[in-house]
Amino acid sequence: KKRAVTQIGKNGYPDSIYINAAKIFQGIRTEKSTGRILVRYGDKSESPMVAFKDEHSRRVSYELAFNALKYQDLLEEILLDSKVYPCYSIPDELTSLLVVMLYDLQDRKFQKRKIFAEEELVAEVQEIGHYLYRYKTKLAAALARCRIKYDALSIEYFVPETISKQEQRTSSLPVCFWINTFKIGLEDVIRDLEMKGFTKVDSVSDFEHYTYAVDQHCHDVLVFPSSLREELLNLDLFVECKLLLQ
Numbered sequence: 001k002k003r004a005v006t007q008i009g010k011n012g013y014p015d016s017i018y019i020n021a022a023k024i025f026q027g028i029r030t031e032k033s034t035g036r037i038l039v040r041y042g043d044k045s046e047s048p049m050v051a052f053k054d055e056h057s058r059r060v061s062y063e064l065a066f067n068a069l070k071y072q073d074l075l076e077e078i079l080l081d082s083k084v085y086p087c088y089s090i091p092d093e094l095t096s097l098l099v100v101m102l103y104d105l106q107d108r109k110f111q112k113r114k115i116f117a118e119e120e121l122v123a124e125v126q127e128i129g130h131y132l133y134r135y136k137t138k139l140a141a142a143l144a145r146c147r148i149k150y151d152a153l154s155i156e157y158f159v160p161e162t163i164s165k166q167e168q169r170t171s172s173l174p175v176c177f178w179i180n181t182f183k184i185g186l187e188d189v190i191r192d193l194e195m196k197g198f199t200k201v202d203s204v205s206d207f208e209h210y211t212y213a214v215d216q217h218c219h220d221v222l223v224f225p226s227s228l229r230e231e232l233l234n235l236d237l238f239v240e241c242k243l244l245l246q
Helices: 015-028 055-070 072-081 092-107 123-134 136-149 161-172 186-195 226-232
Strands: 175-179 211-214 221-224 243-245
Touching (some): 055 072, 055 092, 072 136, 175 226, 221 226
């Protein structure tokens, strides 16, 4: 059940993830100068309260929000070029939700999203989801025109250079996890990792693929190769909050 929010096969997310991602995006989106404002987002003077079901939901919500931020300029251009925006039935306060859900729609190659079992539906998410899907052909055509216009092989071309450099640096850093000693001890974690094929090494300089090291200064911190990040986040140790991502 804890993994129910995972985007398996890019089927979409439960409604609560879109709502939370939109609230996060509303607070971090790039502000445009007055002369450049074509897409209006409403007021962001107050930080909205965000409630997460669990750690996994929190991580997925932030991931979706930051992906929308990376491609904010592209997503806005798609909305404007397709004439899908402005839509007078969608208030400015829901524009962040519109942008977040558009990012997810194009990431799913404009395929219809799955409705998850026992999901609590949110009216605004359902409304905007149906609205975007109704105009999926226009949106896909606008994305294609943008790629032709900028001679872009993929949407990664549109990531701002500063963010691209930050991602490159981050991807090369080792991944660190705290051991949640309220739930598990170091020896039990090591036993679990060994059963899954991991090998303990002395330091990060000895890293190969399925290896890890205990931090030399904090013995309740484990360090892994960066290439294992996504795989580690799907381990039971992480899902059950026995390991906490640093």
